[in-house]
Each structure stands twice: as C-alpha cells, then as structure tokens.
Amino acid sequence: MSERNMSSFQYHRHTAYSRSRMSGHLLDWANQPEVYKTYEGISSIPLPNGNLPEERNFREMVHGEETRPPSGITFQTLSHILRLTNTLTARTRYSGRDFFYRSAASAGALYPNEIYLAHDGVPDLNPGLYHYGIRDRVLHPLRQEKVLCPILDATDFPDKTNAAASLLITGIFFRSAWKYRARAYRYVLLDAGHVLENLILSLRCLSIPFSVHNRFHDRDVNSILGINGRQEACIAVVHLYSESDEAFPVAEPRKLSVLPEAILQSSTVSAKEVVYPEIPSIHEAGADAPDSAVSGISSRHDPGISVQNWQAIERCKTGNQMLTYPELLVRRRSKRNYIPHPMQQNDFGGLLDLICTSCGVVDKNADGADSLQVGFLADRVEGLTPGFYLLDPHERRIGLVQPGQLTGIMTNACLNQDWLAHAAVHFLFMADLNFLDQRWGARGYRYAMIRAGRIGQMIYLAATALNMGACGIGAFYDEEVNAILDLNPSSSLLYLVAAGPVKRL
Ligand SMILES: Cc1cc2nc3c(=O)[nH]c(=O)nc-3n(C[C@H](O)[C@H](O)[C@H](O)COP(=O)(O)O)c2cc1C
Missing domain, CATH: 3.40.109.10 (NADH Oxidase)
Known part of the structure; x- marks a missing residue:
C-alpha cells in the first residue's frame, strides 16, 4: 500500500476486528507512553x-x-x-x-x-x-x-x-x-x-x-x-x-x-x-482538505437504511433542576453499572433534545456536517417500540428502521462486553465510507469520526445531567455489527455510545 493512497474505506476495513482473526497482543509496559507532554528547559x-x-x-x-x-x-x-x-x-x-x-x-x-x-x-x-x-x-x-x-x-x-x-x-x-x-x-x-x-x-x-x-x-x-x-x-x-x-x-x-x-x-x-x-x-x-463546496458531489449520504415513518422530537421543557455545565463536567464518568429498567420517556426526550440542539448550533459552519448517520437501538424506552431507529438531528425527528430487541446481539458483537446488554439505548454512529471518500477524499473520515466523538461527549454529559449513565464503545467486531444493522457494503458503524439508568451508589 503506498503512503498516500489509503481511503477511509480501506483504513476502516483494514483495522476491523473479527472474531476469527483477533490476534493477541501483549502490551509493552516498559514503553508505555507518557500521558503528559513535557518541554525540557521551558518555563511554565x-x-x-x-x-x-x-x-x-x-x-x-x-x-x-x-x-x-x-x-x-x-x-x-x-x-x-x-x-x-x-x-x-x-x-x-x-x-x-x-x-x-x-x-x-x-x-x-x-x-x-x-x-x-x-x-x-x-x-x-x-x-x-x-x-x-x-x-x-x-x-x-x-x-x-x-x-x-x-x-x-x-x-x-x-x-x-x-x-x-x-x-x-x-x-x-x-x-x-x-x-x-x-x-x-x-x-x-x-x-x-x-x-x-x-x-x-x-x-x-x-x-x-x-x-x-x-x-x-x-x-x-x-x-x-x-x-x-x-x-x-x-x-x-x-x-x-x-x-x-x-x-x-x-x-x-x-x-x-x-x-x-x-x-x-x-x-x-x-x-x-x-x-x-x-x-x-x-x-x-x-492532508489536502478539499473545499466541500466545490467537490461537485451532490449525492446524499445513504448507508442503505430506510425509514417508513418519522416522528417529531418534542423540544424539552423540563430539566430546570439540571446541574450546570461546569458541575456536569467533573461528574461525567464512563458508567457500566446499568440496570435493566426502562428509560423514562421524559428522560429520553431530554437526551434527544440536547443532542439535536447541540448538533444544530455548530453544524451551520462546520465542515462535514452531513458526514455521519446517527441512529440508536432502543430496547427499553418507555412508550417506544423496541427497535433500530435513525435520528435526524437537523429535522429533530426519529424513524423506526427495524423493530425488535437488538441490544443483546449488539452486545455480543461488541466483544461480549456483557454489561452493555442492560443499557436501555445504544446510540450508533454510521457512515458510508465511499461517500466520505468521494465527497471529501480521505479527509472525510476525520470529519465523520470527530463528529461522532462530539455527539458521544454530548450524550455522556446529557446522560449525567439526567441522572443516567453513558459509556463509549470503540471495541466491536466490525462485520458483525454492520450485519446486525444491515448496512450496505460500503457503510460501517464507526462508534457506539450506550446510555441508560444506572445503579445508584
Ligand atoms: C472512543 C472511545 C472508545 C471507548 N471504548 C470503550 C469500550 O469499548 N469499552 C469500555 O468499557 N469503555 C470504552 N470507553 C470508555 C473509556 O474506557 C473511558 O472513557 C476511559 O477509561 C476514561 O474513563 P472515564 O470516561 O470514566 O473518565 C471508550 C471511550 C471512548 C472515548
């Protein structure tokens, strides 16, 4: 593979985890990287x-x-x-x-x-x-x-x-x-x-x-x-x-x-x-960031998922008891102690509302705003049919793609991190990698991943604000998760963030 020719599609496929091909890898503890940058001889x-x-x-x-x-x-x-x-x-x-x-x-x-x-x-x-x-x-x-x-x-x-x-x-x-x-x-x-x-x-x-x-x-x-x-x-x-x-x-x-x-x-x-x-x-x-306005690619981002009926997300009116952002920031932690209780309708609405509002604020100018498809698996949300949904943050609506309890098989595909099965919702970040490559070159991969991380952090903070927990998941068997979601061959799951009620300590 030559130095400068890797596409989003090739990189993502090349770094896929597969149940049958996972090779063990011993960590080199003697050469563990330093997590703080230091500058010898430079004052602070x-x-x-x-x-x-x-x-x-x-x-x-x-x-x-x-x-x-x-x-x-x-x-x-x-x-x-x-x-x-x-x-x-x-x-x-x-x-x-x-x-x-x-x-x-x-x-x-x-x-x-x-x-x-x-x-x-x-x-x-x-x-x-x-x-x-x-x-x-x-x-x-x-x-x-x-x-x-x-x-x-x-x-x-x-x-x-x-x-x-x-x-x-x-x-x-x-x-x-x-x-x-x-x-x-x-x-x-x-x-x-x-x-x-x-x-x-x-x-x-x-x-x-x-x-x-x-x-x-x-x-x-x-x-x-x-x-x-x-x-x-x-x-x-x-x-x-x-x-x-x-x-x-x-x-x-x-x-x-x-x-x-x-x-x-x-x-x-x-x-x-x-x-x-x-x-x-x-x-x-x-490295060469193409100007998205002159790329000439007008096709829409389509990982092959279709929605029959969309339903609007209400603007959240409750939540005045929420903590402030500085308070939430110090409380935010990855939570894995989910309890199999349904997420309250109000809390779910509040979560979606915060995600959509946050996306809308920056998307007007940010490059690659349409680089990502957001969805979720909802197994236990009060008043919502269990299934795989798409979230359209710009139109503030959700749409059912496929009904069914899917967090269990998704948990298996996430390297059997069993606690995930108890999380009420798995948020999903997906992209058509060929679309990214055509629209923005390999730069498109950065846009989609950065955007997924951004929304992931908002889910963590919003869940903390609503007295729930969240945890990012980057470890999954790529082909298995794509098959569960029935994505088209050029599309992939990029990131998953679990959220839901957690045990009070
Ligand atoms: C991109 C990303 C991927 C992650 N993947 C996993 C994962 O697969 N399994 C897991 O248990 N935690 C995962 N985490 C959570 C991290 O382990 C956690 O953020 C880290 O240990 C720091 O702890 P804190 O979030 O409580 O501050 C992930 C976090 C991020 C941001």
Whole structure:
C-alpha cells in the first residue's frame, strides 16, 4: 500500500476486528507512553484560577436561553475555557502511581489529545503560541511572536477583524497505538471529538463567539505548532472572536522563528515508538482538505437504511433542576453499572433534545456536517417500540428502521462486553465510507469520526445531567455489527455510545 493512497474505506476495513482473526497482543509496559507532554528547559506560566461567572443550568445553556452579552476575552477567560474543556477530574492508583481521569472520555484512558492556544493581543498574556499543561494547570510558552494571522490563513479564514485567539486540538498517535495498534487512528479522532465538544460547550458557557474548522492546511498548522504531523498532528482548530469595539489588531504574517529542539522533540512520548503504517497513510491521505463546496458531489449520504415513518422530537421543557455545565463536567464518568429498567420517556426526550440542539448550533459552519448517520437501538424506552431507529438531528425527528430487541446481539458483537446488554439505548454512529471518500477524499473520515466523538461527549454529559449513565464503545467486531444493522457494503458503524439508568451508589 503506498503512503498516500489509503481511503477511509480501506483504513476502516483494514483495522476491523473479527472474531476469527483477533490476534493477541501483549502490551509493552516498559514503553508505555507518557500521558503528559513535557518541554525540557521551558518555563511554565500558571493559569489564573478565578471564579467562573454564575452559570445557567445545562439545558438552558445548550438551548442558548438567557444568553448574557459576549464577554471580553482576557487571560482569565482563556484559563476558564481550558479548564472547562479538559481538566483532571478523578484520581486512582495505577502501577504504584497516581493516575488521573479527565473531563473528556478517552478510549482506554490513553489521552492522545493535546490543546494549544494562540493569540495576538489578549490582555495580561504576551502574544504567542502556548501549550496547555493539563496536569499542572499551566501554559508552556512555545512561540513568543504573533501567530494568529498564519493560523487564520491556514484555515482559509479571510475575515480577521474580530479574531482574538485560536485553540488547536492535536493527537499524539502512539499514545493510543501502543494499545490499539493500527486501529488507534479511530480512537485518536473520536477522542478529539470528545474534547472538541467540551471546548464548544465551554465557549457557549462563557458566551464567546467562535467558529470550528476541521478543514485546514495540515502542513502549515503543524509547522506553526512545531509538530511533525507523523507523531503528532493537528485535528481541529477553533477560532474565538471578540466584540468589534475591542477587536485586537491581528499582525500581518511574517516568517516565524525556528523552534528549539526541546519543542520539536516533545511529541516523543516513549523511548520505543512503533509506527503502524496505516496511521500515517490514512492521515496523510487526508492532508489536502478539499473545499466541500466545490467537490461537485451532490449525492446524499445513504448507508442503505430506510425509514417508513418519522416522528417529531418534542423540544424539552423540563430539566430546570439540571446541574450546570461546569458541575456536569467533573461528574461525567464512563458508567457500566446499568440496570435493566426502562428509560423514562421524559428522560429520553431530554437526551434527544440536547443532542439535536447541540448538533444544530455548530453544524451551520462546520465542515462535514452531513458526514455521519446517527441512529440508536432502543430496547427499553418507555412508550417506544423496541427497535433500530435513525435520528435526524437537523429535522429533530426519529424513524423506526427495524423493530425488535437488538441490544443483546449488539452486545455480543461488541466483544461480549456483557454489561452493555442492560443499557436501555445504544446510540450508533454510521457512515458510508465511499461517500466520505468521494465527497471529501480521505479527509472525510476525520470529519465523520470527530463528529461522532462530539455527539458521544454530548450524550455522556446529557446522560449525567439526567441522572443516567453513558459509556463509549470503540471495541466491536466490525462485520458483525454492520450485519446486525444491515448496512450496505460500503457503510460501517464507526462508534457506539450506550446510555441508560444506572445503579445508584
Ligand atoms: C472512543 C472511545 C472508545 C471507548 N471504548 C470503550 C469500550 O469499548 N469499552 C469500555 O468499557 N469503555 C470504552 N470507553 C470508555 C473509556 O474506557 C473511558 O472513557 C476511559 O477509561 C476514561 O474513563 P472515564 O470516561 O470514566 O473518565 C471508550 C471511550 C471512548 C472515548
């Protein structure tokens, strides 16, 4: 297989799990990747810990009700954003050391994603490029020069007038590949989607205008960040805006300085890193992001599933007792202690409402909004015929594809993770991989996976808000799950998120 020719379809099929072909794989504990990035000889700047502004409950926030005027962006605001995007939330002992879980879920808790911040003139912080040190709540200054303009250019963003800062999410492939080998690219993208959803919610929580960019010039962005695109690569960029009367002057581009080795080598997370060639192959095949508007492909995304009758999702009016987003973020955990009780109709409606509302907010601008088909298996939802349904978040409706109790066989196909059978609902994220390839080239795979991760994180938070549990599932026998859903030959399940009532502890 040549370096730059892997398609979404080929990568996904090539990294399929199969009951008959699963080979055992011993983890190389001596070379377990470091989960925190370090920069030798580079100082760190503590992030201010000021109080968060008073917050609305989660439902009101997601619906954008009672929005306060957009706040000005200061160093304190940036600190809030980072804290509300990803932070340490729980501690456990692991191999004789403290191990910390985070506010965004991550396959195998391997945490492949990093966050960078660039700004040209936010008060109280020198212009430049910074890495977010999540463990110590610090910024690592990487460039002390104005970089916002080249980043805006690399996302083809012509209007620079109100741009105040950019946040960039990257993935360090070996952190996940250490355990999941070639399949890890799936998880690095899904995990990035989880982090991105938190970032979007943090900006909504703080009423900061923003735009999300999955389409950017890889080489330009990676080189600004000082990462080589093979060990670590940028996955998503988010621009933040300030009100026009306090706009920051964005500097004209000029040649950026050469970065020191301590920064250029910082993506190395293990003494012995193995490169699984499928990962650079699919990632680099998607390096040239085609403009979706000029792709000329007008066919609709169709994984071969048809719905007879659609039913509307009511806008959720209840939920005023819900916790706030910052409160939910620290409570969110993967739950596997499901009880075989039906999900209440109201809770299910609330869950769907939050998912649809969240999708609608960003989809207007985000690339690849129609890269994904969302569905669910509902075995135990009050008032709903058990079966396989599609969810159309834009039209806010659901449609029955096939009646029947299907979570049991789906559980078997998910590597027999038996607790899954008790979850009331299995949310499903599916895509026609050939459609992705035709429409966006291999870049389409990123769009679909990031989007699946984003909605997955929203399901986690919405379930937590409704006193239920959720858990992402990336481990499944691919052909078996596709057969259960009767997808057409070019389509696949990308990700599954279980949700439902859990045992109260
Ligand atoms: C993309 C993805 C795939 C996952 N796959 C599985 C899985 O197959 N089985 C499982 O039990 N948990 C799975 N998880 C849950 C992670 O194990 C969990 O997020 C991680 O251990 C961190 O714990 P926390 O979510 O409680 O913070 C997955 C999570 C993500 C984001």
